[in-house]
Amino acid sequence: MSKNVFILPGDGIGPEIVTEAKKVLDVVNARFDLGLQFDEGLLGGSAIDVHGVPLSDGDLGKARSADAILMGSVGGPKWDQLDRAIRPEKGLLKLRSELDLFSNLRPAILYPQLADASSLKPEVVSGLDILIVRELTGGIYFGEPRGIRTLENGEREGYNTYKYNESEIERIGRNAFATAQKRSKKLCSVDKANVLEATVLWREVMDRLAPEYPDVELSHMYVDNAAMQLVRAPKQFDVLVTGNMFGDILSDCAAMLTGSIGMLPSASMDKNGRGMYEPCHGSAPDIAGQGIANPLATILSAAMMLRYSLDMNAAAEAIELAVSKVLDQGLRTADIYTAGTEKVSTAQMGDAVVEALSA
Ligand code: IPM
Numbered sequence: 001m002s003k004n005v006f007i008l009p010g011d012g013i014g015p016e017i018v019t020e021a022k023k024v025l026d027v028v029n030a031r032f033d034l035g036l037q038f039d040e041g042l043l044g045g046s047a048i049d050v051h052g053v054p055l056s057d058g059d060l061g062k063a064r065s066a067d068a069i070l071m072g073s074v075g076g077p078k079w080d081q082l083d084r085a086i087r088p089e090k091g092l093l094k095l096r097s098e099l100d101l102f103s104n105l106r107p108a109i110l111y112p113q114l115a116d117a118s119s120l121k122p123e124v125v126s127g128l129d130i131l132i133v134r135e136l137t138g139g140i141y142f143g144e145p146r147g148i149r150t151l152e153n154g155e156r157e158g159y160n161t162y163k164y165n166e167s168e169i170e171r172i173g174r175n176a177f178a179t180a181q182k183r184s185k186k187l188c189s190v191d192k193a194n195v196l197e198a199t200v201l202w203r204e205v206m207d208r209l210a211p212e213y214p215d216v217e218l219s220h221m222y223v224d225n226a227a228m229q230l231v232r233a234p235k236q237f238d239v240l241v242t243g244n245m246f247g248d249i250l251s252d253c254a255a256m257l258t259g260s261i262g263m264l265p266s267a268s269m270d271k272n273g274r275g276m277y278e279p280c281h282g283s284a285p286d287i288a289g290q291g292i293a294n295p296l297a298t299i300l301s302a303a304m305m306l307r308y309s310l311d312m313n314a315a316a317e318a319i320e321l322a323v324s325k326v327l328d329q330g331l332r333t334a335d336i337y338t339a340g341t342e343k344v345s346t347a348q349m350g351d352a353v354v355e356a357l358s359a
Pocket residue numbers: 074075089092093248280282
């Protein structure tokens with residue numbers, strides 16, 4: 001049975017890195033006889049340029065009916081001055097929200113080959129394997145009311161609303177507990193319950209769920225402390241679960257432990273495991289078009305897509321193994337380059353993964 005993969009390259013380095021991931025998918029598609037069929041659409045600034053909006057109804061429809069979505073990255077200075085309602089990021093947020101992709105998995109794994117590329121000491125990060133479960137369709141990203149208004153005294157005020165209802169917390173909590181059960185059975189819930197009521201409720205719901213997962217050891221941590229602990233002693237963590245904004249921030253922080261955010265894939269899934277896959281990094285407009293971006297986060301996102309949404313484990317493993325092989329060979333894009341390794345371009349990195357797959 002064929003499966004439809006909808007590809008949204010996006011902006012900045014997005015098209016460059018997605019091209020490499022597509023090369024890799026083409027190879028496993030043939031080799032494992034996966035029956036993948038691809039279609040491509042526009043998201044973010046590239047969609048604004050063509051349709052005037054960051055996600056057209058046509059592309060939203062295609063995303064809805066696809067079996068899985070692979071996304072590059074969105075945004076860039078070219079569209080920064082636009083009205084807030086049609087900024088590139090709105091397209092991505094709309095996709096997440098319309099498709100109910102509430103569960104965002106962001107693994108931070110340190111490849112042993114890259115221990116020297118991390119800005120932290122090798123002994124602090126070696127063997128690192130943590131997973132951030134980020135709530136993706138609620139919290140302050142989507143809370144209403146929001147806006148910028150003019151007060152009676154003529155001064156302007158920006159405001160957002162941080163809110164979570166119990167069912168939103170419960171469904172991400174259950175996902176996190178179930179995920180922890182499959183790993184080392186430690187779950188740390190991150191909140192700011194010393195200040196924010198929305199996260200007092202968050203903590204209460206996590207505590208209420210805990211007895212249903214007696215094999216999982218639940219702990220709680222305030223987000224400021226979690227940020228500090230992530231750079232002080234990251235290996236104390238296994239699975240972290242947190243809200244939308246804290247997850248955004250902590251996942252960038254966790255990414256750097258692994259040497260480069262260019263290595264970090266992610267999965268965003270609905271309750272049935274259908275989802276969108278994208279690197280955690282942004283569109284990196286400063287290096288776009290130069291052919292030097294690291295395509296590995298996107299290639300690894302494609303592997304996650306095969307595993308989580310398409311049930312194609314063997315192909316996913318083959319891709320992950322191939323990535324590890326090219327790192328063994330000493331090939332590095334600029335972001336993970338260290339003395340004694342070989343610097344390669346985006347396309348050379350993609351080609352090397354393809355070659356490792358075929359070997
Ligand atoms: C991410 C990104 C997005 C987010 C932006 C591009 C809207 O930073 O996926 O982490 O804030 O969620």
